[in-house]
Amino acid sequence: MTAPQARDHIEMVNRILAESQQRLCAGGEYFVVWGIGSALVTIVFQLADRSLVPSAALWSVPVVLAVCAIFSILRGRSTRAALARSSLLQREFFNVLWLTLGLAFVVDVAVSRIFAGVASAAIWSVAQAIVLLYIGMHGNRRAQVAGILVVVSLIAANFAPPAIAGYILAAGMLGGYAGFGVSELLAHDGDVA
């Protein structure tokens, strides 16, 4: 094999590896929106729990969640055509994403007597960590770091005073989940249909 052939092969390998990194991409905007939304909800609950805001502020929670859900539905419709052409792996990822977050949502709503207060926020953090680490398992280093960040926030919140546990979880959601979304958008600018 000659040097030009070797260079050609190396360049092809690098291109394929770069493309395969991009292939398992959920669209960073979902992560940004849900990361910020979940952090806002967590902070509102924490503030209300400490009586730092009037209880009426809790009405902002369904509004925030509705905005996130509406965004996801509208964005999902606009990317449906692209998703239909995506790989089995990509579709499997979306199944994992929605199953995990959907289950977390159901648990938060339907099992609120068991997972009350900061525990409901922790459920969201666990769900977000699963999604991020699943992406990380397929070679996305940023997702691995983000997932670990969310897990670290969970552990830190566990040992923190109750007065600030919610803020720590919210920081994990912002830095890990929303932060991963921002990094995806920056890395694959214009890549997601």
Add this chain to the structure above:
Amino acid sequence: MDEMLLSKVRLGVIAALLNFDWIAFSELARSLGVSNGNLGAHLSKLVDAGYVDEEKSFVNRRPLTRYRLTKRGREAFADHVSQLQSLLRAAT
């Protein structure tokens, strides 16, 4: 160098499988931009060499053939790319 990976298509297949557990045949063909017949022949050689695992199944009554990299294939790829890089360094 590994003769099995001197083929650009076979090297591309290994690179495409590197970051994933399983990839469907159709996805590999689209990713590499090669015809089904050409890809099938190269995949058979990789399977025979023990570099790639093949799984045939049915999804919604449609046949699905998918592939994943074996440990042997991963090691061979790493060695081969390392030798390609050495060749490039020696040439420059």
